[in-house]
Amino acid sequence: MTSKHSRKQRGNAMIELVLIAPWFFLLFTGLVNAGITTYGLIAVQNAARVAAEHTSENSTTATDRAGACALVISQLKGLPAIGSGFTSDCSADPVRVSVNYCDGTTPCAGSSTSIDGGPATFVTVTYSLPHLFQLPLANLSSVTRSVEMRLRDNL
Numbered sequence: 001m002t003s004k005h006s007r008k009q010r011g012n013a014m015i016e017l018v019l020i021a022p023w024f025f026l027l028f029t030g031l032v033n034a035g036i037t038t039y040g041l042i043a044v045q046n047a048a049r050v051a052a053e054h055t056s057e058n059s060t061t062a063t064d065r066a067g068a069c070a071l072v073i074s075q076l077k078g079l080p081a082i083g084s085g086f087t088s089d090c091s092a093d094p095v096r097v098s099v100n101y102c103d104g105t106t107p108c109a110g111s112s113t114s115i116d117g118g119p120a121t122f123v124t125v126t127y128s129l130p131h132l133f134q135l136p137l138a139n140l141s142s143v144t145r146s147v148e149m150r151l152r153d154n155l
Contacts, residue, residue, distance in 0.1 A: 033132055037140055040079055040129055045145045047075035048125040052147035055099055055121040062101035062121045062151060065090070069097045072125055080130040096126040108148060119151040 051068035055061055069090035076082050081094045090097035100122040102108035114120035124146040131141075 029132075036080065036132065037129060037143075040127055040143050041145075043076055043079055044125050044127045044143045047072040048123055048145040048147040050075050051097065051099070051125065052121060052123040052149040055101075055123060056149040056151050058153040059101070059103075059119065059151060062119075063099060065097060065099045068099050068123060069095075072097050076127065079127065080132075081128075094128040094130075096124075098124045114150065115148060116150065120148055121151065122146065122148045 050071050054071050055064055055068055061067065066089070069088070072090065072095060073082065073086060073088065076095060077084060077086070088095055100108050101119075102114050102122065103119045104113060104117050106113065108114050108120060108122040114122075124144065126142055126144040128142045129140060
């Protein structure tokens with residue numbers, strides 16, 4: 001009698017595992033995807049700050065897109081699709097960098113000048129997230145962060 005009962009229990013456990021496994025897989029992939037996205041958000045914001053700090057040194061470096069690109073790539077080395085040997089001019093995916101200089105009279109971004117009307121740089125960094133898992137609720141395909149920083153030294 002005991003052997004029949006244990007065989008039934010083993011069958012029930014297998015059916016329960018088969019029914020619950022897809023939910024565990026979905027939960028696990030969602031957590032991994034959320035972690036990579038969150039790390040991407042933080043890394044791109046930090047890279048934009050570093051690039052803005054570089055371009056805000058003076059009016060000569062305010063348009064140094066190549067220098068800003070090199071700094072952004074060095075900050076994003078840990079992200080997927082950007083390894084240690086990654087090189088780019090930051091004009092195509094997965095990393096795009098734009099640097100705008102506004103002297104207080106020309107628009108930095110859109111139709112507005114700098115926040116206080118003084119000379120500033122405006123750096124925008126866009127990183128295309130990898131498509132690791134196609135979840136129905138995850139429509140986030142890229143992360144864009146912008147930083148405006150006042151020039152520290154007017155030449």
